[in-house]
Amino acid sequence: MISLCNKIDIKKRFLLPKLQGKYNLYCTTKNVERTRIKDLFKMDIKEAQHKNFKICGWIKSVRTVGKSYFVFVDINDGSYYKNLQVIIDDKIPDYEYILKTSTDDAIECFGELKGSIGKKQNVELCVYDISKNHYIKLFKQMNQDTVEEKEKINDSGNEKDNHNFNSNGHVNNYNDSNNNNNNNNNNNYNNNNHVNNYHDSNNINDNIIFTKNSSGHINEDNKTKGAKHNKEDYYVISKKYHTKQYLRNYPHLRARTKLYSSLFRLKSDIIFETFNFLKKKKNYTYINTPILTSNDCEGAGKLFYATTLFDQQIKNEQREEDHMKKGITNEIAGNIKEKCYYQNEHLEYISRHKSISKMEDFDEMLLKNVSSNDCISPNNTESYNTRFENDFFKKACYLNVSSQLSLECLCCSIGDVFTLNPSFRAENSNTFRHLSEFLMLEVELAFSNLKDIIDISEEYIKEMITYALYKSEDVNYLNEYHDKDLKNKLENILNKKFVLITYDEAINILKKENVFYDFQWGKDFSFEEQKYLATNYFKAPVVIINYPTHIKPFYMKLNEDEKTVSCMDIIFPDVGEVVGGSEREINLKNLKKQMENKKLNMKLYDPYIQLRKHGNIPHAGFGIGMDRLIMFLSSINNIRDVVTFPRYPGSLFMYIIMFYEFANYYYFIFLKKKKNIFFFFFT
Structure with a gap:
């Protein structure tokens, strides 16, 4: 050779x-x-x-x-x-x-x-x-x-092969000591390990330097005024260290920074360790639960609809003239759109049913629906099925809020089960703790009670903390460059027993400290109140049990006082609620009473009721917000930084949204795109 x-x-x-x-x-x-x-x-x-x-x-x-x-x-x-x-x-x-x-x-x-x-x-x-x-x-x-x-x-002979470099290895333009050229092309660089911007000598306009103003827009340096450059070709994260807030605008690129790549690798490792713990160590059975569902597990009614009704578009172009004759202007259409978003908190999907023979009938139905305060929900709409009779499933279909009901069915058949699935909630919440799509670990244990799920939750969380502390190299990086006290925080939690208090005891503590003296029994705890208990008062994770019945879902077991339910929330310092769980109500009479009080559609929950009639067993379960757990393990204070493509009101990055303005009404057509959420974390 x-x-x-x-x-x-x-x-x-x-x-x-x-x-x-x-x-x-x-x-x-x-x-x-x-x-x-x-x-x-x-x-x-x-x-x-x-x-x-x-x-x-x-x-x-x-x-x-x-x-x-x-x-x-x-x-x-x-x-x-x-x-x-x-x-x-x-x-x-x-x-x-x-x-x-x-x-x-x-x-x-x-x-x-x-x-x-x-x-x-x-x-x-x-x-x-x-x-x-x-x-x-x-x-x-x-x-x-x-x-x-x-x-x-x-x-053109414009290439420049000579460079000098700073101590961190970032490129500066090299100027030989014998060269009298000016230093207009030299840039300043920070002293950390983050990606810095350097001069690209491949650029035809060698003297162009870009800076960013406070709003993140690209400005040309004064020295280069008048120079031509295509700003669309500017690499938005090539400059020196960027804030997390700035990088949230570029979720498709931010994983190239050391911080975000470390966060996403840590999340991948924690998910893998979750399966090791639940499957190998505890021998629980993994269940692949569905994303599409016909019921609302929590009974809150804030759901995302999955529908094909938008495929049935009205083709009559005369409709615009009909609306204009009726005086429906752009301003009125805009108000209708606003009501759809902010009164009902979601668009009401309306199809042209066979019974609607005239355009006027359709208009009347549309205006009637958008002015109503009622949501199209299986729990508060009499015409629940008729509105969706032409849809794909012949009934309303939603994105999954929780996999609990599916897990309960399997738990009552094959024992201890768990799943790791995305959950969806159409809550108009723009906070650093909430997302519209989030990853949930849900566990259902057969022949168990509240104490069992509290113990297994604490054991699981400490197992993940142990891995992060002693096996994750990305946590080492985060501890060195993001939060130098991260490992100390994790070690303190690992060595402490979770504090167990009742809902009433939590209220007494808040009032006793004269911090939240106006807190009334029957309210749920706000984030500030949760943070005070876990971060300031106990300085440890807090397990709060026995909440009032009316602020919790229907499936929780009623306590003997008939005012509270056998449930628990685990509150973490700086993060808030991470775990929620309960014993499940197995008394059929109490279960039906709770469903009636919550005004649920009993027909939709008939399979759930049958579990109480045949082979009924005591069981309990809990759910863990994986994204919030990663927030705690990495000392990140915004949930949007631990999710690759965060979904929240007004943000649907990398999804195609086509806006059809037809007769001054806005029809939103979400093009289908196959998702691969889980497998991302394992590649």
Whole structure:
């Protein structure tokens, strides 16, 4: 093989010719598997040293020293919070393009692993020997427009290969001591490990520097006024450290920062450990419960509808003129739209039924419905089924609020069960603790009571804290760069027993401390009251039991006093409620009475009632908000920062929403898109 290759020009041996302007395709090491950067750091350097590996990732910084003939590139592939230092020799093809790369440009490298002489890393990858098939590949160059752009730059002689670099490895423009050029292109950089912005010498307008004002908009530097640049091509997170609030505007990119990649990896690990704990250690059965449901588990009526009725669009273009004749203006239509959102808290989905033969009848029905204060709910609408007779399921369908009712059915058949599913609630809450879509761990235990679920909840949470403290490297990063007191907080919780108090005792504490002296019996605790109990008073997680009946769902077991139910909430410092659970009502008489008091549609819950008639057993269950648990484990104070694509009122990122304005009415058509929520955390 070597003798044959000696007869071939070295570059031709490793690079295919350009085909129709496409990027060079490498013909060697094609079958070499990619190695994750985390795996390289975990390898025994004595055994792995001098072996060749292929890595792929995103460039975080580029450094050169003086006029040396090699470059240092920090690369991260998302598998580890540390960057891998790659040393690239200038004899490697496409070396010149490395000096023109931007933050987070994707790259593939094949080189030799060596022990590092530097103090910041144990290993580094050296790409230096073409005879060993070493190469680099910049994925950005595979774009035809990018290649042509680079060729124009080379022709105009504007490329600048010399750079200097700060101590953190971020690129500054290099100015030789013998060069009298000005320093207009130099930028300032912070002293932390976050991604900084550096000058992209690949840009035709070399002097353009972007800054951001307080509102996050891009401004051009005064020195570059009048210069031309396409702001759409500006990389919004290439600059120095950004606030979490700013990065929430770019959920598709923020995982490239060390903070968010660490948070999402931690969440993935906690979910994996959850299955280990419940399945392997406790031998519970995992149940895949449905997302689509026909009932409201909590009885609150704040649901998301899943419907195909919007497919039945009215095609009569004369309708607009009919409305205009009736005096229905844009202003009136806007008021109707506002009522749909804020009075009913959701759009009422109305189809053109067969019984509606005239357009006037449809208009009258529409105006009548949008002015009503009643929601289309299985629990408060007499015409519940008739309104959805033309829908896909022939009845109203909702996104799941809780998997509890499904789990109870299985619990009464195969014993202890659990599920991990997204839940949806159409509450118009714009707080740092609430989302419209959130991940819930729900557990249902057969032949159990309130004490059993309190014990298992505490055991599970402490198991997750133990993992985060002693096994998670991402928590180490968060403790060092985000909250230096994080590990101390977790250790304090781990070593403390959860405090158990009743609802009445909690009220007495709040009144005794003269902090919430006006609190009245029968109210639920606000976040401020929860925070005071857990953070200020007990300084530990607090389990509050025996809440009043009227503020809890129908399925909770009625206590002997008939005023309270056998339930519990676990309140965590700084986060609030993380766990909620209860014994389930097994007395059929009490159950029906509770359902009547809550004004539930008994027909929808007939399968649930049958469980009490046949094979009835005592059982209890609880649900844990996984996102809030991650908030506590990572010391993050906003739930939107621990969810990859948070859903809340007014925010549905990466979903297509088409607005059809037809006859001054607004029809919202949500295009279907297949979701893959769970599997994301395990990849």
